[in-house]
Amino acid sequence: MLKNSELFDSVFSIKRNTYKVSSRISIVAGCWLALSLPISLFGQTSQSRAEYLRYTEAQPILEALVEALPADLKRLNPDELAKAWPNWIRGRDSEIRARLAQGDEDSLVNFLLFGTSYTQRPRVTIKEIAEIRGDGALTSGARVVPVIQGRVDDLIRDLGAAGKNERLLFARNVLLTQKGHTLTTTQDRARLKNYLLTSVVRNLREQASYVKAVESARLLGDPTEEFAERSRVFRTRGLSSDTSLLPNLALEESLKAIRTRGLLTAISVRRVAIVGPGLDFTDKQEGYDFYPQQTIQPFAIVDTLLRLGLASPDVLQVTTFDLSPRVNHHLALAQQRARHGQRYVVQLPRDLQAQWKPEAIGYWKQFGDQIGTAVSPVNLPANAGDLKIRAVSIRPSIATRITPVDLNIVLQHMDLPTAERFDLIIATNIFIYYDTFEQSLALANVEHMLRPGGIMLSNNALLELPFSRVRSVDYLTVVYSDRPDDGDHIVWYQRLPD
Secondary structure: OOOOOOOHHHHHOOOOOOOOOOOOOOOOOOOEOOOEEOOOEOOOOOOOEEEEOOHHHHHHHHHHOHHHOOHHHHOOOHHHHHHHHHHHHHHHHHHHHHHHHHHHHHHHHHHHHHOOOOOOOOOOOHHHHHHHHOOOOOOOOOOOOHHHHHHHHHHHHHHOOOOOOHHHHHHHHHHHHHOOOOOOOHHHHHHHHHHHHHHHHHHHHHHHHHHHHHHHHHHOOOHHHHHHHHOOOOOOOOOOOOOOOOHHHHHHHHHHHHHHHOOOOOOOOOEEEEEOOOOEOOOOOOOOOOOOOEOOHHHHHHHHHHHOOOOOOOOOEEEEEEOOHHHHHHHHHHHHHHHOOOOEEEEEEEEOOOOEOHHHHHHHHHOOOOOEEEEOOOOOOOOOOOEEEEEEEEOHHHHOOEEEEEOEEEOEEEEOOHHHOEEEEEEOOOHHHOEHHHHHHHHHHHHHHEEEEEEEEEOOOOOOOOOOOEEEEEEEEEEOEOOOOOEEEEEEEEEOOO
């Protein structure tokens, strides 16, 4: 997850409450995109119809962003575009979904670097990661610091006896079933080891390239362009589902300010959509794997809305949009279990070495007090690091209100009557995976689903074309710790009347 804050007010030299992502941003340099993907419905009503963006709806975007179009669209005239559009959008949907495989491999790299459930070795440190990144001879992954080598050996050993470890079972599926590796002979295991080491090197070099791209944008001296680059920097990366707690602090602070401004009023939020709710597997910053996989943001948003008096637990409905079958299955199973009275338990680790700000610590301490009760957390493994952990058992009545939908926000939207559109849409660390054209398509899909006056919160800057009814109205920066770039810059978008 890219953190979009480094005390943005000073980095961008712009005053709070005056920032606006608008047509000031050049179409060529400022094109970025939100994503919407096709739908498999999990127990949805007949009102939950998803459809691709039609050509007539996309046409203004195609005409405005001629220079930013994909090559296969740029060469077509308007008549050819209209005929090609239905096949193109379905083909593009398949291409976007194919990026999930690379995202899964990236999650396995983080599992390899930071996991504790399959090894007694210490977690990899920032210094060791820097050593790997700086080794120019690492073209095949053949030379890696010893701690990585040992972790690879341990992971390969445990792949043969994954038991009920859901992350090891996932690793088996990716490496043995999807990638075709085997564990039969010494040579088989050596090939798998080289593949994993190469994946580590590729992943870390990609991370270094993202940092370099943002730094290059910063050196241009244009704060808008820097935020623009941050907002699309993962456009060629695999789609990751990993998530964490603290972005929800920035969302809560934004919703507090939005309530104060009167943009949302008491008990006005009835329908919420969360784009890319995420699944805590092993993200690249904390990477904890000593507790079951969990989703955080859907529960965090409900918790915040109830705390701020913006919603009533009796009527609030949350819909999640994701294209990952793993994420959708996890949420559907949680909803099904909740209907049978089973609570959902969230584990909340806090790294004591991370120097969290007091606001972040306070949020960690109060998380869940509106939706559940504190319970005993899981035991910490000896090699987990210097952590504190708390756990919250969430009431079944909360989990039953969260319904997953398989939808590509770049290319699809739900076909909803105006009265049933969403009051609030959350999309953090989603648009960053797409370019300007795709982000603009996604914003059109958001417009279809957001009620007039409704709010979308995102930590990415999106190009606002003149005809778009979704406009930025303000922003808020929240810093989580003293670590560099550890925070989020939340932009508030509001849907204008038709």
